Amino acid sequence: MSVFDWVVQLMGIALAVAAAPLFLGWVNQCRAWLQNKSAPSILLPYRGIRKLFHKDAVIAENASRLFRLAPYVVFGAMVTAAAVIPSIATRLPITQAADAIALVGLLATARVFLSLAAMDVGTAFGTLGARREMMIGFLAEPALLVVIFVVSLTCATTALPMIAERLSAQAFVLNPSLAFTAVAFTMVLLAENARIPVDNPATHLELTMIHEALLLEYSARHLALMEWASALKLFNYACIGFAVFVPWGIATSHAPWSLLGAAAMLGMKLLVFGAGLALVETLSAKLRVFRAPEFLATAFLFAVLGLLVRLLLGAGT
Amino acid sequence: MTALPWDLQLLNTLAALLLLLSFSMLSQRRIVALVDLLALQGALLCIATLLLAWRTGSRHLYVSAALTLGLKVIFLPWLLHRLIRRLGVYWDTEPLLNIAGTMLVGVLVVIFAFGLAQPITALASTATRNSIGIALAVILIAFLTMITRRKAMSQVVGFLSMENGLFFGAMSATYGMPMIVELGVALDVLVAMLVLGVFFFQIREQFDSLDLKHLESLKEDQ
Numbered sequence: 130m131s132v133f134d135w136v137v138q139l140m141g142i143a144l145a146v147a148a149a150p151l152f153l154g155w156v157n158q159c160r161a162w163l164q165n166k167s168a169p170s171i172l173l174p175y176r177g178i179r180k181l182f183h184k185d186a187v188i189a190e191n192a193s194r195l196f197r198l199a200p201y202v203v204f205g206a207m208v209t210a211a212a213v214i215p216s217i218a219t220r221l222p223i224t225q226a227a228d229a230i231a232l233v234g235l236l237a238t239a240r241v242f243l244s245l246a247a248m249d250v251g252t253a254f255g256t257l258g259a260r261r262e263m264m265i266g267f268l269a270e271p272a273l274l275v276v277i278f279v280v281s282l283t284c285a286t287t288a289l290p291m292i293a294e295r296l297s298a299q300a301f302v303l304n305p306s307l308a309f310t311a312v313a314f315t316m317v318l319l320a321e322n323a324r325i326p327v328d329n330p331a332t333h334l335e336l337t338m339i340h341e342a343l344l345l346e347y348s349a350r351h352l353a354l355m356e357w358a359s360a361l362k363l364f365n366y367a368c369i370g371f372a373v374f375v376p377w378g379i380a381t382s383h384a385p386w387s388l389l390g391a392a393a394m395l396g397m398k399l400l401v402f403g404a405g406l407a408l409v410e411t412l413s414a415k416l417r418v419f420r421a422p423e424f425l426a427t428a429f430l431f432a433v434l435g436l437l438v439r440l441l442l443g444a445g446t
Numbered sequence: 447m448t449a450l451p452w453d454l455q456l457l458n459t460l461a462a463l464l465l466l467l468s469f470s471m472l473s474q475r476r477i478v479a480l481v482d483l484l485a486l487q488g489a490l491l492c493i494a495t496l497l498l499a500w501r502t503g504s505r506h507l508y509v510s511a512a513l514t515l516g517l518k519v520i521f522l523p524w525l526l527h528r529l530i531r532r533l534g535v536y537w538d539t540e541p542l543l544n545i546a547g548t549m550l551v552g553v554l555v556v557i558f559a560f561g562l563a564q565p566i567t568a569l570a571s572t573a574t575r576n577s578i579g580i581a582l583a584v585i586l587i588a589f590l591t592m593i594t595r596r597k598a599m600s601q602v603v604g605f606l607s608m609e610n611g612l613f614f615g616a617m618s619a620t621y622g623m624p625m626i627v628e629l630g631v632a633l634d635v636l637v638a639m640l641v642l643g644v645f646f647f648q649i650r651e652q653f654d655s656l657d658l659k660h661l662e663s664l665k666e667d668q
Contacts, residue, residue: 303455305462426546430469430553437556438462441563441579 138221145211149364150174159407181353189250199246200354206239207361216368217391218380219290228287229277240266247343258342268425269317275432279310280373289372297376309435311374316428318366325410327421371398453501460494461577468587472552473545480603481526487610488518506625513632542594552587559583574618581615598656602642
């Protein structure tokens with residue numbers, strides 16, 4: 130059974146890594162439809178990655194070893210995170226090895242390496258992007274942690290698979306504190322993945338960009354890994370959200386049909402969530418960079434309100 | 447986890463939404479949006495009252511729900527919108543504390559209200575006693591809204607929001623006040639609002655603005 134567990138775990142990781150660009154393609158397609166543009170192919174992110182892998186890498190003369198290492202570290206951190214998050218099944222070896230707080234640390238490691246690599250070459254844009262990324266990060270992280278604390282209070286555990294199991298086992302109840310934290314989590318997701326109210330994923334070479342500024346010096350396979358990692362990051366955040374707020378349909382046993390059902394359920398959730406994300410991005414305008422702290426402070430407030438409401442209304446809710 | 451009956455779940459959710467609305471009023475700088483939020487708060491209060499009336503079967507709660515709907519959702523917001531149009535005040539000046547700071551104080555106020563409400567909650571016997579803390583928090587946040595604003599208009603909105611909180615508190619502690627008190631309070635709010643409406647014009651005539659810092663000094667000092 131233990132070998133089978135590992136096989137399921139590895140299949141889960143492979144599925145996440147393979148499906149992440151597809152999810153990004155779906156979001157881009159929905160966004161194009163909503164904006165009355167002719168949509169790009171859903172496979173476009175794959176083609177971009179393949180094209181980049183075939184090119185020759187150009188690296189700045191004064192780049193240190195950190196610069197070459199960073200794409201592998203960032204990609205590795207995202208793959209590890211994908212292994213930790215229960216997306217299809219909950220009783221898996223790596224998934225049960227780390228809890229949600231370790232997961233936040235893992236995501237922070239990726240961010241630190243991304244920012245260090247951006248500052249490594251010493252161009253103005255890279256440094257600017259790194260500083261903005263760290264500003265967003267240090268505001269988003271507390272909000273994310275408070276979200277996790279609220280959910281942990283509700284389920285009396287910080288392990289994501291246990292949270293998903295407990296929440297999917299209970300009958301549906303109106304839970305205001307979880308609703309508030311879900312809003313907070315969505316806002317953190319938008320900020321952390323450089324989506325529209327905070328950053329525009331479609332721009333290049335503008336003074337307002339954050340994520341693209343970090344990657345300006347990268348080319349070829351390094352850039353491909355970075356872009357793949359950012360697609361995987363979005364996928365991971367979506368899966369954290371599913372595990373915590375809509376865990377229904379996740380597999381708690383390893384019977385093949387329940388795994389298949391969970392995978393189909395995950396696909397459905399991703400389809401709906403991707404369309405919703407595109408809708409949010411179409412409806413909102415990009416904030417000025419200096420308004421981003423206000424946006425994240427609101428996310429933090431929502432999370433804290435969730436915590437307070439939970440304490441005020443008692444454990445019954 | 448024991449599941450609550452669905453109407454109590456809904457009441458708790460409404461209480462949480464009331465708290466959320468108080469926070470959005472605290473952060474709102476546009477007076478028009480502030481009045482809309484007040485109307486929304488009144489509407490939520492009306493739904494909560496109806497739900498509680500249906501749950502307890504007491505007839506006077508239906509009357510006070512109707513009163514809330516007529517007065518706080520329809521009449522007072524309409525009156526405030528009319529005043530805003532006639533006075534031409536659409537924006538508050540920068541609040542005394544910045545938004546993030548105000549929010550932080552707001553969170554502290556909620557914690558304080560929770561501590562304050564705990565003994566009352568322990569004594570109360572109603573099914574909705576858990577909402578007393580939230581009602582107190584709504585009152586104190588409305589108070590904070592009044593403290594951090596300079597314009598007379600937003601202070602009045604804060605005052606009305608405080609009345610909403612008081613009403614909700616009475617509802618969750620004892621299933622509503624006696625009918626005569628409720629009618630008296632409603633009449634009071636109505637008259638206060640009408641008087642304040644006249645007062646706004648007087649203030650503006652005297653000082654050419656609705657900024658209340660002009661009222662802080664005596665006339666002889668100038």
